[in-house]
Amino acid sequence: MGVDLSKLGIPTMAEIEAMRAGKPILKGKTRLEETIKARPLTKIDDKAFKASVWHRDRKRCRCCGRKVQQVMGRVPERGEVHHCHGRTGDLRFEVRAAILVCLQCHEKLTGKVAFKLQAIPSKTFTIRQGTFTDATFPIEFKRVA
Numbered sequence: 001m002g003v004d005l006s007k008l009g010i011p012t013m014a015e016i017e018a019m020r021a022g023k024p025i026l027k028g029k030t031r032l033e034e035t036i037k038a039r040p041l042t043k044i045d046d047k048a049f050k051a052s053v054w055h056r057d058r059k060r061c062r063c064c065g066r067k068v069q070q071v072m073g074r075v076p077e078r079g080e081v082h083h084c085h086g087r088t089g090d091l092r093f094e095v096r097a098a099i100l101v102c103l104q105c106h107e108k109l110t111g112k113v114a115f116k117l118q119a120i121p122s123k124t125f126t127i128r129q130g131t132f133t134d135a136t137f138p139i140e141f142k143r144v145a
Contacts, residue, residue, distance in 0.1 A: 044093040052095045053081050056136065063105035063117065063141050078103040082110075084119055084133040091132065096125055099135045109141075116145045 011019075029037070054070075059079065061068055068079030082101045083091065091097045099119070101109065108117040120140040121133035133139065 046093070049093040049095065049098075050081050053098050053100050054079065056095065057100035060100070061102040061105055062099040062135075062139060063101050063109070066102045066105075068100065068102050074103060076102060076104045080106045082106055084121075084135060090127055094127075094132075096134050096136055097132050099139065105141075111145070115143055117141045118144045 059068055060066065061079070066077065069077050071078050079100055080103060082099050084097050084099065085091050105117070107113045108115065109119065110116075118141070119133060120142055121135075121137070122139065123134040123137040124131045125134045126132075
């Protein structure tokens with residue numbers, strides 16, 4: 001009196017168990033994973049990042065105090081955003097890890113001139129890769145070479 005499931009194309013329990021043998025049982029995502037996936041990523045572009053640094057530092061060089069300008073030419077008053085720890089990974093658009101400096105001081109910080117300056121932070125912050133300079137607090141500059 002039973003219906004033959006093989007004629008309907010529906011597999012039997014024995015066939016399903018044979019197909020699953022040796023394969024892991026996949027579980028769904030956790031609620032935390034679903035929440036993280038649903039949360040939109042914060043989009044920060046280069047222009048907004050630089051504008052934040054300029055605003056925080058009040059258009060003044062953090063090293064010498066000179067009032068800086070946004071100009072294309074290579075003049076001493078040119079303001080440049082210096083990434084204290086490079087521009088890789090999570091630090092690329094991290095405002096806390098960048099300072100506004102004039103062109104002359106930027107060359108001293110990067111070692112492109114006769115001597116080099118080193119930024120010495122008063123506070124630091126920690127993220128995945130390690131501990132870094134927190135530029136929202138005062139920074140001292142020391143001649144190292």
